[in-house]
Amino acid sequence: MSQRTQAIGLDVGGTKIAAAVVSESGVVIDQERVATPHLDGSAPGVVIANVLADTVSALCTRNDLDVIETPVGIGLPGLVRRDGSLAFAPNLQTASGANFPALLLERCGSRHVHMENDGNAAAVAEHAWGAGQGRSDFAMITLGTGIGGGLIANNQLIRGRNGFGGEVGHMIVEARGIRCNCGKQGCWERYASGSGLGLLTTRAANEGRLPALVLACGDPERVRAEDVTTAAAEGSAEAKAILGELAWWIALGLSNLVELFDIGTFVISGGLASAAGELLPVATAEMVTMIMAAETYQSFEVVPSTLGAHTGALGAALIAMQRSA
Numbered sequence: 634m635s636q637r638t639q640a641i642g643l644d645v646g647g648t649k650i651a652a653a654v655v656s657e658s659g660v661v662i663d664q665e666r667v668a669t670p671h672l673d674g675s676a677p678g679v680v681i682a683n684v685l686a687d688t689v690s691a692l693c694t695r696n697d698l699d700v701i702e703t704p705v706g707i708g709l710p711g712l713v714r715r716d717g718s719l720a721f722a723p724n725l726q727t728a729s730g731a732n733f734p735a736l737l738l739e740r741c742g743s744r745h746v747h748m749e750n751d752g753n754a755a756a757v758a759e760h761a762w763g764a765g766q767g768r769s770d771f772a773m774i775t776l777g778t779g780i781g782g783g784l785i786a787n788n789q790l791i792r793g794r795n796g797f798g799g800e801v802g803h804m805i806v807e808a809r810g811i812r813c814n815c816g817k818q819g820c821w822e823r824y825a826s827g828s829g830l831g832l833l834t835t836r837a838a839n840e841g842r843l844p845a846l847v848l849a850c851g852d853p854e855r856v857r858a859e860d861v862t863t864a865a866a867e868g869s870a871e872a873k874a875i876l877g878e879l880a881w882w883i884a885l886g887l888s889n890l891v892e893l894f895d896i897g898t899f900v901i902s903g904g905l906a907s908a909a910g911e912l913l914p915v916a917t918a919e920m921v922t923m924i925m926a927a928e929t930y931q932s933f934e935v936v937p938s939t940l941g942a943h944t945g946a947l948g949a950a951l952i953a954m955q956r957s958a
């Protein structure tokens with residue numbers, strides 16, 4: 634078996650690490666899911682590197698792969714330098730500054746370890762095998778606790794000068810707005826993500842705009858974002874109105890990306906994608922009202938990811954295959 638026809642993708646999130654052995658045609662051959670360790674006190678990334686090395690070794694043993702030669706891709710939620718080091722990870726502070734290629738070489742002998750921002754990895758996967766197939770200009774948008782992103786322009790991933798391109802979640806959409814984990818104020822991910830929905834929900838509940846949900850939960854402060862998405866799916870008009878507000882915030886960021894890059898397709902993944910049926914048509918309609926001379930563009934599409942939970946790991950594996958070739 635040629636080693637370069639398969640790669641291992643590791644998608645490191647704030648709570649879990651998704652790993653997959655991926656074929657060159659994008660098929661997930663084997664997979665693993667482990668909790669992300671958050672222990673502090675050692676050099677940056679060491680505890681996470683231990684878990685990653687164990688996972689890579691286990692997957693190689695199970696699938697008869699050479700651990701030294703098999704390409705490994707790691708997607709990380711932060712600013713990844715072109716040389717592979719993680720410069721800054723607002724939601725994974727114990728790993729900020731880590732050099733995972735060196736750490737994995739030391740622990741399990743992997744010689745072909747490549748790093749990328751998780752949103753960029755997801756964009757590459759959707760472009761090759763998912764909802765971005767055949768689209769030359771599109772954006773991957775991950776709506777989770779925060780917002781991740783990756784931009785494909787003219788069929789190329791935009792990595793930028795340092796490798797930090799595509800951090801769409803930290804575009805400022807509200808001047809002097811809510812404080813973000815990154816240290817700035819008014820970032821898009823404070824408003825248009827899962828935590829943004831939590832904020833809109835608490836505000837609406839306290840203002841008396843969610844009477845049925847407040848009655849069901851017993852107190853305005855106890856109504857959660859999940860209650861709103863569930864109630865909206867069951868047809869609640871008051872819950873749908875809150876999702877409409879969230880869709881407006883989503884549209885605000887998307888319209889800015891259209892103006893900057895003339896993007897035609899947005900592929901949405903992450904926790905909020907489960908409410909896609911309610912959110913995306915409203916977000917698309919709102920977005921069009923925010924674009925200059927929108928009628929002169931070809932139509933826009935805002936569509937859910939077709940690769941689901943594997944998107945990040947698939948992209949990391951594909952990047953590893955391409956950069957090891």
Ligand SMILES: [Zn+2]
Nearest residue numbers: 803813815820
């Ligand atoms: Zn921010």
